[in-house]
Amino acid sequence: MKTKTFTKLLTLLAGLMMFANMANTQNMNRWIELTVQQGQWIQLDLWADAANTPVKVVSGTKDTTLIVGEYWTDYKNYYAQTSTMRVYGNITHFDCSNNNENLTGINVSNNTELVKLYCSQNNISSLNVSGCTTLEFLSCNYANLTSLDVSGCTALTELRCYNNNLTSLNFTGCTALRILNCNKNNLTTLDISGCTALTLLNCDENNLTSLNFTGCTVLTHLSCINNNLTSLNLTGYTALRTLLCNKNNLTSLDVSGRTALEILWCDNNNLTSLDISGCTALTYLNCNENNLTSLNLSGCTALEEFYCRNNSLTSLYLSGCNALKKAGIRGNKFTTPKIDKIYCSLPQREEADKATIIVLQNESDPNKESVMATTKRNATDKNWKVSYADAEYTPIGETTGNYTCLAPETYPLWVAGEQVTSFNASAITGEGITGSVSYIHAANTLTLNGATITKGKPDGDGEVAILSEIPLTINLIDENKILNSTYPKNYAGILINQSDIPLNITGDGSLNMDVKSSSSGYCLGIFASSNPVNLSCNSLKITSSHVGIASKELHITNG
Numbered sequence: 370m371k372t373k374t375f376t377k378l379l380t381l382l383a384g385l386m387m388f389a390n391m392a393n394t395q396n397m398n399r400w401i402e403l404t405v406q407q408g409q410w411i412q413l414d415l416w417a418d419a420a421n422t423p424v425k426v427v428s429g430t431k432d433t434t435l436i437v438g439e440y441w442t443d444y445k446n447y448y449a450q451t452s453t454m455r456v457y458g459n460i461t462h463f464d465c466s467n468n469n470e471n472l473t474g475i476n477v478s479n480n481t482e483l484v485k486l487y488c489s490q491n492n493i494s495s496l497n498v499s500g501c502t503t504l505e506f507l508s509c510n511y512a513n514l515t516s517l518d519v520s521g522c523t524a525l526t527e528l529r530c531y532n533n534n535l536t537s538l539n540f541t542g543c544t545a546l547r548i549l550n551c552n553k554n555n556l557t558t559l560d561i562s563g564c565t566a567l568t569l570l571n572c573d574e575n576n577l578t579s580l581n582f583t584g585c586t587v588l589t590h591l592s593c594i595n596n597n598l599t600s601l602n603l604t605g606y607t608a609l610r611t612l613l614c615n616k617n618n619l620t621s622l623d624v625s626g627r628t629a630l631e632i633l634w635c636d637n638n639n640l641t642s643l644d645i646s647g648c649t650a651l652t653y654l655n656c657n658e659n660n661l662t663s664l665n666l667s668g669c670t671a672l673e674e675f676y677c678r679n680n681s682l683t684s685l686y687l688s689g690c691n692a693l694k695k696a697g698i699r700g701n702k703f704t705t706p707k708i709d710k711i712y713c714s715l716p717q718r719e720e721a722d723k724a725t726i727i728v729l730q731n732e733s734d735p736n737k738e739s740v741m742a743t744t745k746r747n748a749t750d751k752n753w754k755v756s757y758a759d760a761e762y763t764p765i766g767e768t769t770g771n772y773t774c775l776a777p778e779t780y781p782l783w784v785a786g787e788q789v790t791s792f793n794a795s796a797i798t799g800e801g802i803t804g805s806v807s808y809i810h811a812a813n814t815l816t817l818n819g820a821t822i823t824k825g826k827p828d829g830d831g832e833v834a835i836l837s838e839i840p841l842t843i844n845l846i847d848e849n850k851i852l853n854s855t856y857p858k859n860y861a862g863i864l865i866n867q868s869d870i871p872l873n874i875t876g877d878g879s880l881n882m883d884v885k886s887s888s889s890g891y892c893l894g895i896f897a898s899s900n901p902v903n904l905s906c907n908s909l910k911i912t913s914s915h916v917g918i919a920s921k922e923l924h925i926t927n928g
Contacts, residue, residue, distance in 0.1 A: 397425075661682055805820060
């Protein structure tokens with residue numbers, strides 16, 4: 370019996386000695402200081418830089434020592450004997466969220482190796498992260514902050530500071546920042562021009578009149594809903610996939626050529642113009658409640674759903690919108706003939722698609738007379754429901770019109786195997802075409818705007834990227850390419866297939882043609898052996914296995 374008791378005493382003594390030794394090994398040179406409400410319990414969750422790391426939490430004479438590993442400890446409560454609490458030790462992740470009124474200040478400047486800080490749902494009047502050059506993540510939402518300075522936090526990649534009272538944010542030096550959410554503050558200006566790695570920005574529900582994201586060219590998501598912005602410059606932001614800029618004071622918006630853009634909300638502005646030409650990846654558009662008089666969606670080949678209610682639209686172009694399944698066009702100034710043309714331009718759908726076009730608000734809609742005089746069957750014959758705007762999308766009644774949809778006029782011009790017609794001329798699309806390609810028949814002008822053509826029209830045992838049997842002017846905007854990607858036996862970038870008609874290539878843009886062949890075929894950049902060719906463009910480069918330009922005459926201006 371005595372032996373067992375002696376053994377227990379030795380075990381207890383050994384444990385006490387280990388605990389004392391553990392306390393002596395704590396790093397007292399690294400600490401986080403909290404300003405707290407005296408007499409309250411403060412909840413903390415901790416993570417250290419190594420397993421079995423000793424940590425001490427001190428407030429007054431209240432001293433708690435614990436072991437922390439490379440994972441969260443789960444929330445534990447610590448008593449605030451005074452208005453200050455310090456956490457000593459090699460802490461890399463620190464969570465003091467949800468202390469509400471009991472936590473009023475945080476200073477982590479004496480733990481410069483902190484990696485992640487969570488301090489949301491508090492009443493913080495000050496947050497000091499100066500010198501925290503290893504800090505990668507900061508979440509300080511719902512904390513009553515009025516200012517935040519993260520300058521010098523050069524490793525910071527994600528900042529969440531929404532639902533505060535911030536009037537200023539300092540991001541100087543935050544070149545690694547990728548994600549910023551500062552929704553629901555009192556910011557009037559936001560300058561993130563130095564945050565060149567930024568991919569996601571949410572700054573909704575502030576008082577912004579100025580937003581500077583110059584240089585943030587990898588930005589994929591921008592949400593600035595419900596501010597006071599009057600302009601947005603999106604030139605060069607080709608990676609943008611989502612743009613939510615509704616409920617501002619924008620008068621114009623140009624997203625042309627944004628080939629990655631998938632979702633656009635720009636409703637409830639003062640827009641009089643909206644340019645979405647070349648947005649070939651766009652699937653969803655909401656431009657309700659603006660002052661638009663015309664809307665051209667031609668070439669938005671991926672568009673599945675759009676809404677343009679309560680504008681002043683008198684024209685709407687849907688050529689090439691072959692993925693469309695839902696459209697809301699009520700509350701505009703369309704005449705009966707214009708609505709009939711819209712019906713005719715709707716793509717063929719299957720019954721299972723449940724395609725719907727919303728044309729009236731209700732029975733009292735002021736446009737009801739114009740709508741009921743249309744020929745609804747031109748839409749319903751293609752499996753489109755023509756409906757009211759109620760929750761069930763109730764179909765409108767039978768209409769009285771007898772409009773016949775016109776067949777398109779075809780032109781002897783092919784781009785990537787697609788014949789140009791009066792229906793697709795404003796936006797020529799198809800497999801092998803990216804960017805914007807359009808044609809004005811009255812001027813015989815084909816415009817390439819940031820276009821790449823990788824397919825051709827079959828011609829004998831070869832292909833032709835652009836084939837024309839009429840005089841043709843090619844107008845170049847931005848950088849354009851014709852690439853021989855399929856390597857047929859014979860290939861021509863541009864072929865004029867009638868004698869003595871001119872080919873003119875003009876514009877401030879460039880055209881790079883790579884028409885090399887991997888076989889024994891014959892490849893040419895421009896084949897116009899019986900025609901005059903006039904070049905006045907900014908730049909034309911042809912890489913060919915055989916001939917660059919074959920022409921009857923060649924005239925170069927400003928070259």
